[in-house]
Amino acid sequence: xxxRNVTLTNKEGLHLRAAxxxxxxxRRFESKIDVIKGDxxxxxxSTPLHLTALGAFRGDVVTIEAYGQSDAQEAVDALVxxxxxxxxxxxxxx
Amino acid sequence: MKFADFVNxxxxxxxxxADDKEDVVRKMVQALSDCQQIEEDEKxxxxxxxxxxxxxxxxxxxxxxxxxxxxxxxVDRLVGTVAVSRxxxxxxxxxxxxxxxxxxxxxxxxxxxxHLRALENISRQLRNETFCKFxxxxxxxxxxxxxxxxxxxxxxxx
Numbered sequence: 001x002x003x004r005n006v007t008l009t010n011k012e013g014l015h016l017r018a019a020x021x022x023x024x025x026x027r028r029f030e031s032k033i034d035v036i037k038g039d040x041x042x043x044x045x046s047t048p049l050h051l052t053a054l055g056a057f058r059g060d061v062v063t064i065e066a067y068g069q070s071d072a073q074e075a076v077d078a079l080v081x082x083x084x085x086x087x088x089x090x091x092x093x094x
Numbered sequence: 095m096k097f098a099d100f101v102n103x104x105x106x107x108x109x110x111x112a113d114d115k116e117d118v119v120r121k122m123v124q125a126l127s128d129c130q131q132i133e134e135d136e137k138x139x140x141x142x143x144x145x146x147x148x149x150x151x152x153x154x155x156x157x158x159x160x161x162x163x164x165x166x167x168x169v170d171r172l173v174g175t176v177a178v179s180r181x182x183x184x185x186x187x188x189x190x191x192x193x194x195x196x197x198x199x200x201x202x203x204x205x206x207x208x209h210l211r212a213l214e215n216i217s218r219q220l221r222n223e224t225f226c227k228f229x230x231x232x233x234x235x236x237x238x239x240x241x242x243x244x245x246x247x248x249x250x251x252x
Binding site for chain 1: 150151153155156157159161163188206207209210211213214216217218220221
């Protein structure tokens with residue numbers, strides 16, 4: 001199992017676009033991928049609605065956890081990088 | 095943030111028929127203008143902003159649901175509406191399916207929290223399949239409003 005925390009540093013937190021990018025990318029991996037915030041745990045490969053339903057705002061920490069297959073670490077690293085890149089892009093737009 | 099806090103009853107379109115994505119957006123924005131929730135002069139600018147956001151990635155997130163939205167300086171608080179299309183409209187969705195439920199949001203640029211809270215609320219409620227099913231079967235604006243109210247009062251148990 002691989003797990004990493006992400007602190008949402010961007011203004012908009014885990015909004016629809018980030019959530020959509022996340023789930024689309026997560027589906028490329030074989031591992032099960034969960035996103036956790038507090039006591040909420042949702043399927044990161046399912047509809048982006050699950051992620052936006054977490055209500056993850058700026059400053060919140062979410063945990064990405066992948067397990068079950070050999071690409072777990074790769075998945076977590078890629079998804080953390082994806083979110084970081086997305087947030088960086090937003091900084092530029094703003 | 096409940097549906098009642100940002101969905102304007104008068105702007106609900108319960109029997110939408112539209113040709114394509116832009117047509118949906120136009121009609122929903124027009125409905126908001128007709129109810130004085132947005133300024134008529136700002137209509138085109140708003141529609142354009144929403145369509146631009148769609149270019150970044152469709153807000154048709156699957157399961158027959160779409161959440162077109164934008165920030166816009168002409169609004170000073172979150173403004174939203176709901177439309178239901180029985181037949182469905184092609185929205186370039188993630189799952190390739192047509193969309194029947196549209197939640198349109200326009201938020202002030204300096205309050206990302208409000209927008210996200212509304213999105214959080216919409217997302218939580220829409221995870222409930224029963225709620226979605228009933229919404230898609232709504233016959234008129236009163237039906238839709240009643241369902242939104244019931245959902246706000248947690249009667250769908252999500």
